[in-house]
Amino acid sequence: VxxxxxxxxxxxxxDDFKRLVDEAHGLGLLVFMEIVHSYAAADEMVGLSLFDGSNDCFFHSGKRGQHKFWGTRMFKYGDLDVLHFLLSNLSWWIEEYQIDGYQFHSLSSMIYTHNGFASFTGDLEEYSNQYVDREALLYLIMANEILHVLYPNIVTIAEDATYYPGLCEPTSQGGLGFDYYVNxxxxxxxxxxxxxxxxxxxSMTKVVLE
Incomplete structure (x- = not known):
């Protein structure tokens, strides 16, 4: 992005997109956007990378600021300006285009410092060790809280391949607050x-297990 x-x-x-959304709503359809807040393009000419001339305006510096395999830039979710930017982005598409919900793209890229490229056995320790980006988790909780309070009918979907526990549990019960989950x-x-x-x-074994 x-x-x-x-x-x-x-x-x-x-305006074409607004008409598309209106047409869909007129047919009784909901419009969902796949929102990419898990990383950003590394392109320095048209993207956010080096936006103010520095390497860490929106992103972590050093290796943590680069996706392990894709080379994209990784947001620093503990930064107040980054939170303002991303949360405002969520609100803007709803206010401007009246979309009905978001699928949050590639959560595993943002909630782990290894970007999800690790073996998962289901052991709970894998979801709470030193490789978990707690600031990213707090951002997702905040995003779901704000969206569901400001827009009660909005739908949020988590895209994650690591079976992170509590994705669709209410934030009041320690979950991340998503409505649905897709793997x-x-x-x-x-x-x-x-x-x-x-x-x-x-392989029927692979089909059944996956």
């Missing part, structure tokens, strides 16, 4: 199977 407050001109104008491991597995594995070689 290079611009958090604009639709791409490749797909039309802002892309299963569709990615089916996509790989369909593209690369002949039907007669499918």
């Amino acid at each position: 290079t611009n958090f407050y604009a639709t791409s001109s490749r797909y039309g104008t802002p 892309l491991s299963a569709p990615e597995m089916w996509s790989t199977f369909l593209e690369t594995v002949p039907d007669h070689e499918w």
